[in-house]
Amino acid sequence: MTTTVQTPVPQLAITWPLLPDDFILPDDPVENTDQPLLAAALRQPLTPFPELCQDALIVSNFALCAAIDAKIICKAPDWMYVRPVQPWRKTPPRRSYTPHTEGTIPQVVMEFLSATYGEEYSVESTENIGKWFFYEKVIQVPRYVIFRPNTGRIEVYSLESGHYKAQEPDESGRYFIPGLDLFLGVWEGAHEDRTGYWLRWWDAQGNLLLWSEEQREAERLRAEAESQRAEAERQRAEAERQRAQEAQALLAQERERSQSLLAKLREMGIDPEQL
Numbered sequence: 392m393t394t395t396v397q398t399p400v401p402q403l404a405i406t407w408p409l410l411p412d413d414f415i416l417p418d419d420p421v422e423n424t425d426q427p428l429l430a431a432a433l434r435q436p437l438t439p440f441p442e443l444c445q446d447a448l449i450v451s452n453f454a455l456c457a458a459i460d461a462k463i464i465c466k467a468p469d470w471m472y473v474r475p476v477q478p479w480r481k482t483p484p485r486r487s488y489t490p491h492t493e494g495t496i497p498q499v500v501m502e503f504l505s506a507t508y509g510e511e512y513s514v515e516s517t518e519n520i521g522k523w524f525f526y527e528k529v530i531q532v533p534r535y536v537i538f539r540p541n542t543g544r545i546e547v548y549s550l551e552s553g554h555y556k557a558q559e560p561d562e563s564g565r566y567f568i569p570g571l572d573l574f575l576g577v578w579e580g581a582h583e584d585r586t587g588y589w590l591r592w593w594d595a596q597g598n599l600l601l602w603s604e605e606q607r608e609a610e611r612l613r614a615e616a617e618s619q620r621a622e623a624e625r626q627r628a629e630a631e632r633q634r635a636q637e638a639q640a641l642l643a644q645e646r647e648r649s650q651s652l653l654a655k656l657r658e659m660g661i662d663p664e665q666l
Contacts, residue, residue: 403459403460403516403529406461407457407458407489408463408492409492409493410465410486410487410489416454416465417467425503425587426451426452426469428582428583429469429470429503429538429590430469432583432589432590432591433470433501433590433591434449434470435602435603436591436601436602437571437592437600446476447473447474447475447476448488449472449473450470451468451470452467452468453468453471453486454486455471455497455525456488456489457489457490457525457530459520459529464525465487466520466522468500468501468502468522469501469503470500470501470536471497471499472498472499472571473490473495474494474495474570475494475495476495477493477494496533497532498532498533498534498568498570498571499532499533499568499570499571500526500530500534500536501537501538501590502535502536502537503538503539504538504539510522511523514527516528523555527550531550531553533549533570534548534550534569536548540587540588541588543579543588545566545575545577547566560576563593563597564576564577572595573592573594573595573600574595575590576591576593577590582602582604
């Protein structure tokens with residue numbers, strides 16, 4: 392019999408200090424050109440909805456911070472959604488986010504994996520804190536998404552009893568994300584000069600939240616359909632008018648023939664009223 396040994400999680404003294412102004416954040420470059428596009432494609436369709444964007448922090452490659460045993464730890468998810476957060480009225484612009492002190496914990500964090508991934512699955516908790524450990528045990532983010540853009544594979548983990556558990560998709564292959572009350576899924580196609588797999592949002596009715604260019608195209612098609620409907624209605628009304636005119640013309644002809652016939656009867660000395 393094989394015995395699985397569970398490594399005990401150390402007791403952590405977690406606090407939530409604001410990031411000092413002189414704290415030097417890691418200046419790690421974005422891993423590839425796809426990541427900013429993927430992040431922007433997730434944010435853009437949310438902007439028309441004030442209920443999703445007001446008092447929210449929707450960022451990518453942005454420092455998420457906490458202190459473990461008085462040492463500040465920062466991780467930069469490839470995409471993060473937090474709502475509500477306290478308004479930022481300082482200069483320079485916000486460069487980090489500390490849950491509990493500046494607002495609630497993120498509703499969801501996401502990592503986009505390249506061919507060679509690093510600490511997205513790491514549960515290291517002593518030397519270099521792993522992202523998995525940080526999101527699960529320290530921040531306790533309710534939803535953790537790992538996406539492989541090259542293959543379209545998506546993994547969604549929900550926090551249950553302090554541990555991440557793989558979330559099953561619905562019958563459409565999508566995952567419900569509480570806090571946004573939207574469904575997250577994979578879509579394949581072209582956008583922003585990139586063709587491939589994308590993460591996208593659907594509402595509870597199964598409607599895809601459109602990108603701006605799709606919205607413009609949908610509005611163009613709606614306007615074109617409305618124009619065609621109006622033209623069809625105009626043609627129908629014109630046909631009705633022509634039919635009415637033709638009917639009136641036929642009726643006038645029948646009246647004229649009737650009057651002519653009556654006149655001939657009278658000329659013949661026949662009273663039409665006596666017939």
